[in-house]
Amino acid sequence: xxxxxxxxxxxxxxxxxxxxxxxxxxxxxxxxxxxxxxxxxxxxxxxxxxxxxxxxxxxxxxxxxxxxxxxxxxxxxxxxxxxxxxxxxxxxxxxxxxxxxxxxxxxxxxxxxxxxxxxxxxxxxxxxxxxxxxxxxxxxxxxxxxxxxxxxxxxxxxxxxxxxxxxxxxxxxxxxxxxxxxxxxxxxxxxxxxxxxxxxxxxxxxxxxxxxxxxxxxxxxxxxxxxxxxxxxxxxxxxxxxxxxxxxxxxxxxxxxxxxxxxxxxxxxxxxxxxxxxxxxxxxxxxxxxxxxxxxxxxxxxxxxxxxxxxxxxxxxx
Amino acid sequence: xxxxxxxxxxxxxxxxxxxxxxxxxxxxxxxxxxxxxxxxxxxxxxxxxxxxxxxxxxxxxxxxxxxxxxxxxxxxxxxxxxxxxxxxxxxxxxxxxxxxxxxxxxxxxxxxxxxxxxxxxxxxxxxxxxxxxxxxxxxxxxxxxxxxxxxxxxxxxxxxxxxxxxxxxxxxxxxxxxxxxxxxxxxxxxxxxxxxxxxxxxxxxxxxxxxxxxxxxxxxxxxxxxxxxxxxxxxxxxxxxxxxxxxxxxxxxxxxxxxxxx
Ligand SMILES: Cc1cc2nc3c(=O)[nH]c(=O)nc-3n(C[C@H](O)[C@H](O)[C@H](O)COP(=O)(O)OP(=O)(O)OC[C@H]3O[C@@H](n4cnc5c(N)ncnc54)[C@H](O)[C@@H]3O)c2cc1C
Ligand SMILES: Nc1ncnc2c1ncn2[C@@H]1O[C@H](COP(=O)(O)O)[C@@H](O)[C@H]1O
Numbered sequence: 029x030x031x032x033x034x035x036x037x038x039x040x041x042x043x044x045x046x047x048x049x050x051x052x053x054x055x056x057x058x059x060x061x062x063x064x065x066x067x068x069x070x071x072x073x074x075x076x077x078x079x080x081x082x083x084x085x086x087x088x089x090x091x092x093x094x095x096x097x098x099x100x101x102x103x104x105x106x107x108x109x110x111x112x113x114x115x116x117x118x119x120x121x122x123x124x125x126x127x128x129x130x131x132x133x134x135x136x137x138x139x140x141x142x143x144x145x146x147x148x149x150x151x152x153x154x155x156x157x158x159x160x161x162x163x164x165x166x167x168x169x170x171x172x173x174x175x176x177x178x179x180x181x182x183x184x185x186x187x188x189x190x191x192x193x194x195x196x197x198x199x200x201x202x203x204x205x206x207x208x209x210x211x212x213x214x215x216x217x218x219x220x221x222x223x224x225x226x227x228x229x230x231x232x233x234x235x236x237x238x239x240x241x242x243x244x245x246x247x248x249x250x251x252x253x254x255x256x257x258x259x260x261x262x263x264x265x266x267x268x269x270x271x272x273x274x275x276x277x278x279x280x281x282x283x284x285x286x287x288x289x290x291x292x293x294x295x296x297x298x299x300x301x302x303x304x305x306x307x308x309x310x311x312x313x314x315x316x317x318x319x320x321x322x323x324x325x326x327x328x329x330x331x332x333x334x335x336x337x338x339x340x341x342x343x344x345x346x
Numbered sequence: 347x348x349x350x351x352x353x354x355x356x357x358x359x360x361x362x363x364x365x366x367x368x369x370x371x372x373x374x375x376x377x378x379x380x381x382x383x384x385x386x387x388x389x390x391x392x393x394x395x396x397x398x399x400x401x402x403x404x405x406x407x408x409x410x411x412x413x414x415x416x417x418x419x420x421x422x423x424x425x426x427x428x429x430x431x432x433x434x435x436x437x438x439x440x441x442x443x444x445x446x447x448x449x450x451x452x453x454x455x456x457x458x459x460x461x462x463x464x465x466x467x468x469x470x471x472x473x474x475x476x477x478x479x480x481x482x483x484x485x486x487x488x489x490x491x492x493x494x495x496x497x498x499x500x501x502x503x504x505x506x507x508x509x510x511x512x513x514x515x516x517x518x519x520x521x522x523x524x525x526x527x528x529x530x531x532x533x534x535x536x537x538x539x540x541x542x543x544x545x546x547x548x549x550x551x552x553x554x555x556x557x558x559x560x561x562x563x564x565x566x567x568x569x570x571x572x573x574x575x576x577x578x579x580x581x582x583x584x585x586x587x588x589x590x591x592x593x594x595x596x597x598x599x600x601x602x603x604x605x606x607x608x
Contacts, residue, residue, distance in 0.1 A: 129476030172568035209485035209517040218509030255608030266527035287606040327583030
């Protein structure tokens with residue numbers, strides 16, 4: 029069986045949540061695997077030490093050019109260092125999406141992304157489960173790993189693995205030429221909005237099911253009657269109907285309310301990924317098969333354009 | 347600037363519920379409404395805006411069947427000058443690498459400074475742009491939500507977590523995958539579509555592209571979807587049932603008990 033590697037994301041000296049999730053994923057591919065963690069960056073002895081508490085082998089690639097994880101530079105280092113036919117695990121987030129596809133081309137290996145479950149390996153075939161149409165249907169997918177693979181795992185689907193302590197091996201000398209045609213400049217922080225939804229106890233969150241900007245009024249009226257704040261899914265921000273600061277999700281805010289009401293939101297992993305702290309979730313959606321009903325505690329199959337004004341009326345009568 | 351935008355015709359999920367057919371080997375396609383992949387529409391709009399400011403032209407390319415021509419026309423009605431349809435029985439069942447290899451061949455037939463894809467399409471892979479860039483040996487940035495044109499290079503913003511933006515400088519020619527929300531795609535009316543109804547859209551097959559048919563398509567695919575299925579669900583939500591009034595009453599009780607009504 030090919031050697032398995034997990035790329036470790038880290039920031040401010042801390043391992044990303046994905047670090048131990050990928051170890052779990054690797055064990056699903058091969059329970060006996062000695063999984064190797066790869067840590068890149070500049071001045072990363074501490075982080076490598078943390079990774080070595082769970083990974084038997086940690087490959088350290090320390091280089092000034094890697095001080096920010098620019099996918100093009102990381103890819104060059106990995107292509108120089110990884111053996112042929114490797115299986116490389118990445119998180120399917122803004123970094124893994126940037127790195128994974130191109131890495132698989134340069135490694136001449138297969139690529140499979142947004143994997144939600146790993147079934148098994150049979151011969152040279154890795155059998156995994158993915159979803160399509162923002163989670164509306166699931167699919168069995170077979171991936172040929174005869175010349176290796178890059179596998180992007182959906183964040184949060186694997187429980188972090190325990191692992192065994194191991195040692196750090198310095199591979200910095202093998203990184204090779206790290207010049208790049210894409211240069212990192214800076215991070216621009218998100219602008220603050222008129223409300224800070226990360227502080228809200230009760231959120232009434234609205235998605236594309238609201239259909240029209242004018243209809244947002246019924247959502248604000250409900251929130252007003254409940255004493256809640258209004259948040260939303262991404263398409264509402266894309267359409268410029270609400271400000272970015274109200275967007276819940278992986279590319280928006282992480283919220284920790286006690287109660288979360290999802291109105292006309294399908295429940296994509298990028299949206300639900302921003303709802304933390306195990307709130308009580310109420311979903312209202314006209315499609316009884318919408319994935320949001322899998323994560324909600326209570327569901328109502330209804331047209332929000334009709335149901336929400338009725339609910340507001342009743343609450344006002346209290 | 348000569349810009350090539352890659353676009354895919356996909357079922358419109360805002361309009362349809364996606365259901366699996368009885369054999370489990372496909373979704374029910376009969377009544378689906380198709381449109382251009384949402385992300386690709388933002389890419390075309392961005393390309394048009396760049397050309398409006400800096401000159402050049404926009405070409406839209408798709409790999410698909412005869413019906414895929416309609417999305418090329420739609421994007422041409424928005425303002426793209428040219429459309430190219432890559433179509434051949436040999437292309438059917440291609441995986442991401444196959445699609446990227448076909449698009450690479452199309453890129454090499456032209457003289458483009460900038461190639462754009464959407465961040466992802468209906469299958470949620472988010473792979474074709476990055477693969478295409480690596481095959482071309484062009485630099486790549488994904489999830490782009492901001493572009494400024496400079497001299498021989500672009501300054502691009504990538505959307506990262508928490509609504510933060512990662513600013514990069516990237517040399518031309520390059521490939522960018524475009525994130526939704528980067529702009530406000532213009533409206534296309536019936537009149538616009540009519541204007542381009544009779545424009546000739548060249549179709550290219552394997553031999554036109556100089557592609558070995560055996561190197562793409564289902565047989566060459568290293569990554570294959572075996573079937574569609576509905577997973578065994580956990581408990582899921584408790585669905586409130588009854589008359590409208592009963593549902594409202596139950597919901598309000600729940601909201602009260604969970605501190606949802608202040
Ligand atoms: C890199 C990346 C990052 C992303 N980050 C985020 C993020 O941070 N946050 C986020 O939200 N998304 C994010 N997305 C987008 C995400 O993948 C989904 O596209 C998005 O969450 C869908 O939003 P939605 O549920 O409102 O819309 P849809 O998926 O279109 O769902 C609309 C729902 O409304 C229902 N509906 C329609 N009409 C009615 C009605 N009248 N009454 C009741 N129900 C109705 C439909 O049945 C459907 O379930 C990201 C995507 C990518 C690629
Ligand atoms: N059949 C296709 N024809 C043209 N472009 C495509 C095709 N499939 C995918 N793409 C491009 O690749 C992007 C990402 O799609 P995917 O990698 O399939 O998630 C899309 O937004 C398109 O720009």
